[in-house]
Amino acid sequence: MENKRENSALRSYGQKVLSRFKEFRVSSTMDKIKASVISALGGILVGLIIMMLINFQGVIDFIITLASGKFKFDPNTYIIGSIVQSAPILIAGLSVAFAFRTGLFNIGASGQILVGGITAIYIGHLISLPGPLHFLVALIGAIIAGSIWGGITGTLKAYFNINEVVTSIMLNYVAAHLVKFLSRQKLVFDLFRSQTKMLPKSATIPTLGLDRLFPHSGFDISIFIAILTAILVFIILEKTTLGYQLKAVGYNPLGAKTNGIKYRRNIILSMLIAGALSGLAGGIIYLSGANATQIRVQINIPGEGFDGISVALLATNSPIGVIFSAIFINFITQFGSLVEGASTFKKEISDVIIAVIIYFSALSSITLYYLNVRKRKRLKHNSELNKEGDE
Amino acid sequence: MELIYNILQATFFTMTPLLVVALGGLFSERSGVVNIALEGIMVMGAFIGIFVISMIEGGSIPGQLVLIIGVIVGGLVGLIFSVFHAFASINLKADQTISGTALNIFAPAVAIFVARSMLGGSKEIKFLTVFRIKRVPFLTDIPILGRIFFEDFYITFYVGLIILLISWFVLYKTRLGLRIRACGENPHAADSVGINIYKIRYIGVLTSGFLAGMGGVIFIISASQAFAASVSGYGFLAIAVLIFGNWQPKKILFASFFFGLMTTLAAMYTEIPLLKGLGLSEEFYNMIPYIATLVVLALLSKSSKAPKAVGVIYDKGAR
Numbered sequence: 046m047e048n049k050r051e052n053s054a055l056r057s058y059g060q061k062v063l064s065r066f067k068e069f070r071v072s073s074t075m076d077k078i079k080a081s082v083i084s085a086l087g088g089i090l091v092g093l094i095i096m097m098l099i100n101f102q103g104v105i106d107f108i109i110t111l112a113s114g115k116f117k118f119d120p121n122t123y124i125i126g127s128i129v130q131s132a133p134i135l136i137a138g139l140s141v142a143f144a145f146r147t148g149l150f151n152i153g154a155s156g157q158i159l160v161g162g163i164t165a166i167y168i169g170h171l172i173s174l175p176g177p178l179h180f181l182v183a184l185i186g187a188i189i190a191g192s193i194w195g196g197i198t199g200t201l202k203a204y205f206n207i208n209e210v211v212t213s214i215m216l217n218y219v220a221a222h223l224v225k226f227l228s229r230q231k232l233v234f235d236l237f238r239s240q241t242k243m244l245p246k247s248a249t250i251p252t253l254g255l256d257r258l259f260p261h262s263g264f265d266i267s268i269f270i271a272i273l274t275a276i277l278v279f280i281i282l283e284k285t286t287l288g289y290q291l292k293a294v295g296y297n298p299l300g301a302k303t304n305g306i307k308y309r310r311n312i313i314l315s316m317l318i319a320g321a322l323s324g325l326a327g328g329i330i331y332l333s334g335a336n337a338t339q340i341r342v343q344i345n346i347p348g349e350g351f352d353g354i355s356v357a358l359l360a361t362n363s364p365i366g367v368i369f370s371a372i373f374i375n376f377i378t379q380f381g382s383l384v385e386g387a388s389t390f391k392k393e394i395s396d397v398i399i400a401v402i403i404y405f406s407a408l409s410s411i412t413l414y415y416l417n418v419r420k421r422k423r424l425k426h427n428s429e430l431n432k433e434g435d436e
Numbered sequence: 437m438e439l440i441y442n443i444l445q446a447t448f449f450t451m452t453p454l455l456v457v458a459l460g461g462l463f464s465e466r467s468g469v470v471n472i473a474l475e476g477i478m479v480m481g482a483f484i485g486i487f488v489i490s491m492i493e494g495g496s497i498p499g500q501l502v503l504i505i506g507v508i509v510g511g512l513v514g515l516i517f518s519v520f521h522a523f524a525s526i527n528l529k530a531d532q533t534i535s536g537t538a539l540n541i542f543a544p545a546v547a548i549f550v551a552r553s554m555l556g557g558s559k560e561i562k563f564l565t566v567f568r569i570k571r572v573p574f575l576t577d578i579p580i581l582g583r584i585f586f587e588d589f590y591i592t593f594y595v596g597l598i599i600l601l602i603s604w605f606v607l608y609k610t611r612l613g614l615r616i617r618a619c620g621e622n623p624h625a626a627d628s629v630g631i632n633i634y635k636i637r638y639i640g641v642l643t644s645g646f647l648a649g650m651g652g653v654i655f656i657i658s659a660s661q662a663f664a665a666s667v668s669g670y671g672f673l674a675i676a677v678l679i680f681g682n683w684q685p686k687k688i689l690f691a692s693f694f695f696g697l698m699t700t701l702a703a704m705y706t707e708i709p710l711l712k713g714l715g716l717s718e719e720f721y722n723m724i725p726y727i728a729t730l731v732v733l734a735l736l737s738k739s740s741k742a743p744k745a746v747g748v749i750y751d752k753g754a755r
Contacts, residue, residue: 099550100553150533201730207734210472211676211679211680211729212733214669215729215730216730222720223719226717226719351540354537355537355541389553391548394549396544396545396548400538400541400545401538401542403534403541404539407535411529
């Protein structure tokens with residue numbers, strides 16, 4: 046009697062595990078994409094409602110202005126520009142997503158971007174090399190600098206058990222002060238504009254003539270670099286042993302330790318890679334000739350690092366998903382300036398929309414649940430059929 | 437001696453917002469919910485709180501009362517705003533980091549958007565009253581202590597200390613406090629003895645919202661003359677102080693004092709002969725508080741004890 050009960054308990058436990066496993070398989074890539082798209086649409090809808098609540102007439106006027114063609118809509122600025130200029134937040138998003146996948150919250154992307162950026166600027170001014178080579182060397186410098194900055198966070202976590210969130214917040218400020226100091230040194234300082242000097246053309250991102258093909262779009266090869274990087278990160282995470290180990294440490298540190306995966310080494314390695322990605326983003330931002338971004342001599346924590354968090358979250362930390370979410374979020378930002386140009390509303394509406402989208406994507410487990418209600422019912426039905434068969 | 441008075445006075449008003457907001461974070465995290473949204477909640481509280489101050493100041497209400505009203509309004513706004521985080525992370529079992537990040541993006545965006553769209557062009561909300569109290573009759577005349585505690589101070593410092601005492605009392609001397617701590621350590625055990633986990637976690641998150649909203653107003657009135665949709669990262673620093681303080685009220689007091697002192701030393705380095713003698717550039721002095729915090733954390737952090745269930749979604753079914 047006792048035995049039988051135990052058996053049936055065991056069996057029901059087995060079924061539970063099995064159904065868990067099935068549930069897990071149910072939330073496939075397709076569902077994740079669906080959840081992200083639903084979040085995005087929901088965010089846009091709520092943003093629209095907020096605009097209407099504040100000024101209903103304004104929304105109607107805005108639509109009329111757009112429809113009547115009074116407002117000059119330049120596709121090069123608003124469409125091509127949105128796509129090609131999303132490179133920095135795309136790569137920053139990869140950095141945050143990579144860290145998340147390995148169990149770390151890299152809120153320090155901003156600091157890594159700054160350190161990478163200033164290194165790239167210094168290499169741009171310090172050495173002279175021909176064309177694309179100069180750019181490449183500067184970019185590699187940025188990657189190494191960002192990597193070191195991220196590595197500090199990783200080392201402090203691995204050896205001193207300091208929460209990476211605290212370290213990276215502190216290092217953001219240290220980077221901001223350090224970069225302010227470095228950017229007002231004679232070699233790179235433009236006294237009249239109180240910012241860093243324009244870079245020589247050899248150090249800026251090659252445009253391959255794309256900027257002339259699409260005027261006002263700021264087109265250069267950075268978007269291609271970004272997409273290639275996303276593919277590279279995807280391969281590292283999904284197709285290599287290294288990626289598997291890093292994810293294992295993130296998923297279950299204790300389990301990974303008992304299975305002989307080196308915990309400390311992997312934490313540091315994760316942050317080195319995340320830092321390298323942010324450093325690359327920094328290089329891309331400050332080596333841009335088309336957009337001519339200079340570092341201003343002031344305490345400045347670049348917003349791209351925080352945008353990277355939104356990008357990663359909307360993409361549910363999938364490297365390939367990051368490509369689309371970065372472009373999408375950049376679209377929303379561009380939409381903000383379109384709104385400001387064509388109506389009485391201010392461009393910050395775009396940030397409101399992005400915030401609502403992120404909030405909805407936090408609720409994606411609920412969205413997925415409702416998406417899967419039907420599938421669940423079918424599974425339940427099947428398992429009940431099986432049970433009946435057993436008896 | 438004069439210098440020491442000045443340093444301590446400045447330290448007190450730098451540390452006050454950190455103390456209040458970190459205590460807010462303490463309630464949330466002790467109940468098991470990560471609250472990375474402190475920054476956003478501070479911004480929201482400061483936005484409405486400072487707006488109210490700018491509306492009612494200069495009227496018949498005395499200055500210090502205006503401040504207290506502003507701080508309480510900020511707190512209430514923070515409380516309401518934090519409901520979004522509580523609802524997402526407690527009822528809907530959302531990822532707490534993501535929901536918190538959403539609030540952090542939302543707050544400054546809405547503050548700027550509303551300020552620019554409805555209150556006329558500028559994103560700044562200015563206020564005129566100087567809330568600093570120069571001296572108090574009798575109290576300031578107490579030797580040494582009078583000058584440290586009752587000269588050039590903000591009443592908010594004492595509000596902060598009272599909040600500290602109340603927090604300590606509630607967390608360690610009441611049934612509610614025991615329940616909050618239980619929810620953060622082992623929610624399933626707490627549930628099994630009939631504690632309503634959801635209710636306790638709501639109390640934790642909403643308290644953190646109230647305190648963070650207050651902290652936002654406190655920060656703005658002592659740090660500047662206007663609110664410009666930012667609290668300069670103090671919400672994140674408060675999270676650092678919370679972790680530095682090892683999730684305990686007394687240690688949080690020490691951590692915020694330490695950070696405030698370091699910030700003050702960095703800001704006043706020209707007046708301190710020992711520091712000025714180093715002959716470094718301004719920027720390196722400004723790094724002191726951040727590097728010092730990291731060094732102290734590196735020395736202490738081996739014993740770091742976060743609440744066990746913090747950030748873990750509570751699912752009744754999972755055992």
